[in-house]
Amino acid sequence: MSERLVILGSKGGPAIRPGGPSPTASLLEIGGRRIVIDCGLGVARGLVEAGMALPALDLVLITHLHSDHVLELGPLLHTAWTAGLKTPVQIFGPVGTRAVWDGFVTSLAYDINLRIDDEGRPDIRHLVQIEEFGEGELFDEDGLTIEALRVDHPPVVECFAIKISHQGRTIVFSADTAYFPPLAGFSAGADILVHEAMHPDGVDRLVARTGNGDRLKAHLLASHTMAADVGRIARDAGVGHLVLNHLVPADDSEITEVHWENEARSHWTGNLTVGRDGLELALPPPKPQRNTV
Numbered sequence: 001m002s003e004r005l006v007i008l009g010s011k012g013g014p015a016i017r018p019g020g021p022s023p024t025a026s027l028l029e030i031g032g033r034r035i036v037i038d039c040g041l042g043v044a045r046g047l048v049e050a051g052m053a054l055p056a057l058d059l060v061l062i063t064h065l066h067s068d069h070v071l072e073l074g075p076l077l078h079t080a081w082t083a084g085l086k087t088p089v090q091i092f093g094p095v096g097t098r099a100v101w102d103g104f105v106t107s108l109a110y111d112i113n114l115r116i117d118d119e120g121r122p123d124i125r126h127l128v129q130i131e132e133f134g135e136g137e138l139f140d141e142d143g144l145t146i147e148a149l150r151v152d153h154p155p156v157v158e159c160f161a162i163k164i165s166h167q168g169r170t171i172v173f174s175a176d177t178a179y180f181p182p183l184a185g186f187s188a189g190a191d192i193l194v195h196e197a198m199h200p201d202g203v204d205r206l207v208a209r210t211g212n213g214d215r216l217k218a219h220l221l222a223s224h225t226m227a228a229d230v231g232r233i234a235r236d237a238g239v240g241h242l243v244l245n246h247l248v249p250a251d252d253s254e255i256t257e258v259h260w261e262n263e264a265r266s267h268w269t270g271n272l273t274v275g276r277d278g279l280e281l282a283l284p285p286p287k288p289q290r291n292t293v
Contacts, residue, residue: 003283008046010275011250014068020251023068031166039073054080062093063175064159074104094158151177168287179229184236193239196246197227231268245275
């Protein structure tokens, strides 16, 4: 299996518009695992278009329960099941994730029970394993470790950056967060930092278009990170490659990739990529491990 990062959905917020990008989701294939990070609308289609067989799904991480990160969790699992999923899938999410899954299963009970009886499928309720987490280490298996850091995304309290490490490589996903200096320490030396980003010139136009007025603007400014400050985090962390993602706004024709780069470059001079749906980056090769004996 090739090792890669794929941005499946690159926009912040749940709304979709004609020709525009999809909400947040990423695929990380590393250490023989297929890890989906967040499940915004369109994640199943994005995985298929990225060439991943849905029955191979095995590990899903949810950073927080805003709809643009969790709306398609149940539908992704159900779609993988109808595509032939027969092996367990581990789901790690904050407190409340189990209720999301249980509610979905309840809403689809008629279909699920019918397909078990009529098509001979295994019971999806026995395949999906939910583990709710807080800050700290979530997973340590076969050299793959996953850690979580609580970030600043008011009014959401249970929101976590995710760090995934394997054979000397580290990839960090910021989740949704205001400018949060401790994230630099959490991301120190990471090969790739995937960080949400907001562009200052687009905020007022976005607010005007959605019609939510001052309340939405106050939320955006208090809960998300301007691209310039993302550059500061990457610089202070000394990461190898910065990927801007969960773009706000992601579908403003007046804000081009160059505009995003200019903002981040005010503090960051290293490798930089502006996320887009379908973007694929190869992971660096495994690093030699020191013999500690």
